[in-house]
Amino acid sequence: MRRYVLxxxxxxxxxxxxxxxxxFSLAMLAPGDPFQLDLETAGLGAQAVAQQRVQRxxxxxxxxxxxxxxxxxxxxxxxxxxxxxxxxxxKLAEALPRTALVAGLALLLGFGLAVPxxxxxxxxxxxxxxxxxxxxxxxxxxxPSFWLAVLLLMLFAGPRYLPLFPVQGxxxxxxxxxxxxxxxxxxxxxxRQVRSAMEESLCQDYVKAARARGIPERRVIWRxxxxxxxxxxxxMFGLHLPHxxxxxxxxxxxxxxxxxxxxxxxxxxxxxxxxxMGVATTxxxxxxVSMLLVDLAYGSIDPRIRLERAG
Amino acid sequence: xxxxxxLVVLLALAGCxxxxxxxxxxxxxxxRWLQGALAPETGTPRDGGTLTVRLPLEPTGLTRLHDRFxxxxxxxxxxxxxxxxxxxxxxxxxxxxxxxxxxxxxxxxTITLRAGVKFHDGTELTxxxxxxxxxxxxxxxxxxxxxxAALDSLRSVETPDARTVVVRWSRPWFLARHTLLAALPVMxxxxxxxxxxxxxxxxxxxxxxPFRFExxxxxxxxxxxxxxxxxxxxxxxxxxxxxxxxAMQAFEKGELGLMTRLTxxxxxxxxxxxxxxxxxxxxxxxxxxxxxxxxxxxxxxxVDPLVRRALAMLYPAELVxxxxxxxxxxxxxxxxxxxxxxxxxxxxxxxxxxxxxRRLLAAAGWGDxxxxxxxxxxxxxxxxxxxxxxxxxxxxxxxxxxxxxxxxAGIEARIETVDVSAYLxxxxxxxxxxxxxxxxxxxxxxxxxxxxxSSQAAQGNNYVGYSNPEVDALLxxxxxxxxxxxxxxxxxxxxxxxxADQAYLFLGRRPALDAALRTVHGLKPSLGWYDLTxxxxxx
Numbered sequence: 001m002r003r004y005v006l007x008x009x010x011x012x013x014x015x016x017x018x019x020x021x022x023x024f025s026l027a028m029l030a031p032g033d034p035f036q037l038d039l040e041t042a043g044l045g046a047q048a049v050a051q052q053r054v055q056r057x058x059x060x061x062x063x064x065x066x067x068x069x070x071x072x073x074x075x076x077x078x079x080x081x082x083x084x085x086x087x088x089x090x091k092l093a094e095a096l097p098r099t100a101l102v103a104g105l106a107l108l109l110g111f112g113l114a115v116p117x118x119x120x121x122x123x124x125x126x127x128x129x130x131x132x133x134x135x136x137x138x139x140x141x142x143x144p145s146f147w148l149a150v151l152l153l154m155l156f157a158g159p160r161y162l163p164l165f166p167v168q169g170x171x172x173x174x175x176x177x178x179x180x181x182x183x184x185x186x187x188x189x190x191x192r193q194v195r196s197a198m199e200e201s202l203c204q205d206y207v208k209a210a211r212a213r214g215i216p217e218r219r220v221i222w223r224x225x226x227x228x229x230x231x232x233x234x235x236m237f238g239l240h241l242p243h244x245x246x247x248x249x250x251x252x253x254x255x256x257x258x259x260x261x262x263x264x265x266x267x268x269x270x271x272x273x274x275x276x277m278g279v280a281t282t283x284x285x286x287x288x289v290s291m292l293l294v295d296l297a298y299g300s301i302d303p304r305i306r307l308e309r310a311g
Numbered sequence: 312x313x314x315x316x317x318l319v320v321l322l323a324l325a326g327c328x329x330x331x332x333x334x335x336x337x338x339x340x341x342x343r344w345l346q347g348a349l350a351p352e353t354g355t356p357r358d359g360g361t362l363t364v365r366l367p368l369e370p371t372g373l374t375r376l377h378d379r380f381x382x383x384x385x386x387x388x389x390x391x392x393x394x395x396x397x398x399x400x401x402x403x404x405x406x407x408x409x410x411x412x413x414x415x416x417x418x419x420x421t422i423t424l425r426a427g428v429k430f431h432d433g434t435e436l437t438x439x440x441x442x443x444x445x446x447x448x449x450x451x452x453x454x455x456x457x458x459x460a461a462l463d464s465l466r467s468v469e470t471p472d473a474r475t476v477v478v479r480w481s482r483p484w485f486l487a488r489h490t491l492l493a494a495l496p497v498m499x500x501x502x503x504x505x506x507x508x509x510x511x512x513x514x515x516x517x518x519x520x521p522f523r524f525e526x527x528x529x530x531x532x533x534x535x536x537x538x539x540x541x542x543x544x545x546x547x548x549x550x551x552x553x554x555x556x557x558a559m560q561a562f563e564k565g566e567l568g569l570m571t572r573l574t575x576x577x578x579x580x581x582x583x584x585x586x587x588x589x590x591x592x593x594x595x596x597x598x599x600x601x602x603x604x605x606x607x608x609x610x611x612x613x614v615d616p617l618v619r620r621a622l623a624m625l626y627p628a629e630l631v632x633x634x635x636x637x638x639x640x641x642x643x644x645x646x647x648x649x650x651x652x653x654x655x656x657x658x659x660x661x662x663x664x665x666x667x668x669r670r671l672l673a674a675a676g677w678g679d680x681x682x683x684x685x686x687x688x689x690x691x692x693x694x695x696x697x698x699x700x701x702x703x704x705x706x707x708x709x710x711x712x713x714x715x716x717x718x719x720a721g722i723e724a725r726i727e728t729v730d731v732s733a734y735l736x737x738x739x740x741x742x743x744x745x746x747x748x749x750x751x752x753x754x755x756x757x758x759x760x761x762x763x764x765s766s767q768a769a770q771g772n773n774y775v776g777y778s779n780p781e782v783d784a785l786l787x788x789x790x791x792x793x794x795x796x797x798x799x800x801x802x803x804x805x806x807x808x809x810x811a812d813q814a815y816l817f818l819g820r821r822p823a824l825d826a827a828l829r830t831v832h833g834l835k836p837s838l839g840w841y842d843l844t845x846x847x848x849x850x
Contacts, residue, residue, distance in 0.1 A: 030732075030733070031729065031732070031733035031736060031737070032730065032731075032732025032733040032735075032736050033732060033735065033736045033739075034732075035379075048378060048454075048456035048457075049739065051454075051456070052378070052454055055452075055454070080508070080509070083371050083379065084371040084372055084379070084380075085372065085379070085508045085509055085513065086514075091529070094529055094530070095530070150556060153556070153557055153560060154560065157557075157560060157564075158560035158563065158564065159560070159563050159564040159565070160563075163564060166566075167552075167557050167558075167560050167561040167564065167566060168531070168550065168552055168557065168561065169531055253553050253554050254554045254556070254557055255557070256531070256551075256552055256553070256554065256557060257530075258529060258530020258531060258551075262530070269702075269730065269731065269732065270732065271732045
């Protein structure tokens with residue numbers, strides 16, 4: 001097991017390099033210039049723009065720029081933003097906790113509700129109310145998050161109905177509405193995943209055998225069937241983990257949360273290469289660690305996977 | 312039925328309070344409210360309170376000297392009350408501010424500073440601070456090219472004593488004098504030491520203004536507090552709310568006292584809201600800003616002024632004004648501030664006239680020789696691409712209307728949309744057929760040399776490549792003319808010629824569209840924004 005983890009950790013190095021090379025190249029090759037201002041103030045002359053490019057080392061060949069960037073990153077120095085001149089690490093440190101709080105609560109809430117709901121739906125699939133709930137979930141799946149966000153903002157933050165929450169920011173319970181918006185899609189898709197995995201498990205021979213041995217139905221469902229249904233859910237959970245640092249541009253914009261989504265969106269739009277790379281690197285690391293955690297979780301859920309690795 | 316209860320309750324709630332908790336049957340807004348004109352002040356100002364201002368964007372830094380932070384409107388609004396200039400410009404006149412007096416000779420300006428002025432950190436303002444600010448601007452290694460270009464004729468700065476600054480010019484230039492006195496924020500010398508890019512003062516300003524910096528929470532807000540007895544307000548908080556819908560909710564809720572830079576549709580939408588008539592006032596005021604369409608005059612298609620006039624006559628101005636600008640952006644013909652003496656009021660915009668446009672195009676040699684519906688000349692089809700920035704909502708609405716009229720006149724045009732960064736890069740590289748931009752200035756005094764002089768077509772702001780030797784000569788004379796009346800006469804001639812040549816297809820003047828709660832008083836809009844020292848809050 002230790003060797004397996006070590007091997008996976010070592011594999012992360014070339015993967016990380018590959019991701020960063022690709023991201024850096026795409027960012028640098030995209031048309032545009034970080035030294036532009038907004039449309040109406042394009043008055044900064046071409047000479048001044050060229051001078052700033054030279055001062056920032058952006059006139060060097062891309063491989064050389066990447067080498068410089070990498071040599072700083074290994075010392076945990078992500079450089080300074082080309083737009084506001086602040087250290088990229090400071091910007092990440094401000095945005096990351098906000099996004100992680102909202103996305104983390106949404107993830108826990110979404111999967112926390114999806115598992116019992118999926119099990120209940122799978123074990124009551126022939127009941128009329130269960131079908132109605134499924135239909136509702138299907139309808140909910142088609143509701144765009146940003147639309148829900150606008151609706152919730154109007155109903156529960158605006159002055160006309162129930163102004164329970166602030167319009168902007170996370171303080172004073174401001175995180176509740178964005179968490180609901182982000183929970184919604186996770187809840188719907190995870191519930192459907194759990195339900196279908198459970199339906200499949202409940203038809204398996206080992207479940208029939210457990211019932212034949214007289215094990216109580218509750219134990220059969222929650223101990224035997226559910227455990228085997230969790231593999232795809234764990235995969236999905238792992239795939240959702242990067243959302244903790246990715247953020248959602250629309251939700252963050254509507255609720256005025258300066259998180260990772262807006263930081264990424266704005267820095268891409270302004271060609272703020274150091275910030276783009278800071279966000280991309282953070283996401284790459286979290287994604288790779290998430291994948292590793294998922295693989296390790298597989299082993300603890302399914303002994304066969306552990307055996308294959310041992311073999 | 313019982314399962315539908317929550318939805319029914321919600322809808323009932325909507326029905327009950329749909330007008331924002333105010334009497335929806337009250338009479339509608341009066342003419343003054345509809346025009347966005349502020350009601351005359353009658354109350355007595357009271358001290359105290361916090362004004363919360365919505366900004367749609369966050370400034371990237373708070374030092375106007377730095378090229379990256381300099382021009383943004385948001386920076387101007389936020390640092391305006393913090394920093395002061397040597398003089399204040401108002402109605403074409405300069406009145407002393409940090410300077411007590413100044414005297415001029417042909418090549419020098421001697422400024423005497425007011426005694427006893429202190430920066431917010433307690434240090435006293437001296438001539439060394441003015442010199443240090445100018446030294447930073449004039450250092451070619453520093454990213455201060457914007458101010459440096461405007462002070463290009465500055466030759467030397469001397470400080471014979473703590474209150475005297477002597478500036479010598481290499482040549483007369485009206486803009487340099489104006490920039491030095493009325494635009495350059497004076498900053499403390501000790502805060503300008505070190506790596507300019509990373510100076511703490513960029514994010515924590517130290518000025519001499521009536522408000523001092525309190526704190527900046529990135530992404531959320533920026534606050535200033537009263538520095539001395541010049542202001543009524545205790546605090547001004549700028550909240551960064553990008554989403555206009557969310558900002559409107561906060562405004563209606565009373566969380567925001569002043570909404571700035573509303574879009575025309577949001578400003579218009581207040582007309583249908585009874586709460587808005589009763590609890591707020593809309594504010595409309597002229598800015599020195601205008602939008603234009605530019606045709607690349609380096610390309611054979613657009614070299615002939617006749618063709619550019621024809622294109623202007625095919626521009627559906629009335630339709631755009633009504634459907635895109637919602638009647639809020641009147642058409643302009645002038646590259647100077649419309650209310651100033653620099654514009655000739657006799658110049659009228661070319662009317663939409665497809666028949667006359669076709670006649671002009673025929674006179675320029677364009678006809679449909681192969682009867683394919685598209686004009687051609689010597690085997691070249693009249694076909695081009697409009698470069699548009701994907702973020703520009705206005706262009707997304709305007710260009711299809713214009714392209715439609717062009718198509719009917721036999722001109723084949725298509726829209727090429729790119730993101731704003733790529734857009735500006737291509738504009739700077741002159742890699743376009745046609746494009747749109749707008750110019751804005753916080754000042755009435757401006758120099759159009761960089762925009763229209765032919766020498767600026769290669770590296771400067773003359774992106775369209777406009778060239779007219781007579782206009783070049785006029786712009787050169789404008790620069791060296793220090794007498795305001797004579798300069799205005801020359802600028803009116805520039806206006807007439809630039810419009811006759813259709814250097815740009817001038818669109819509309821862009822006003823500032825704001826709204827404030829009725830509890831906010833003393834708002835007096837001007838080109839430099841509101842004078843926050845006059846603003847006060849009633850209960």
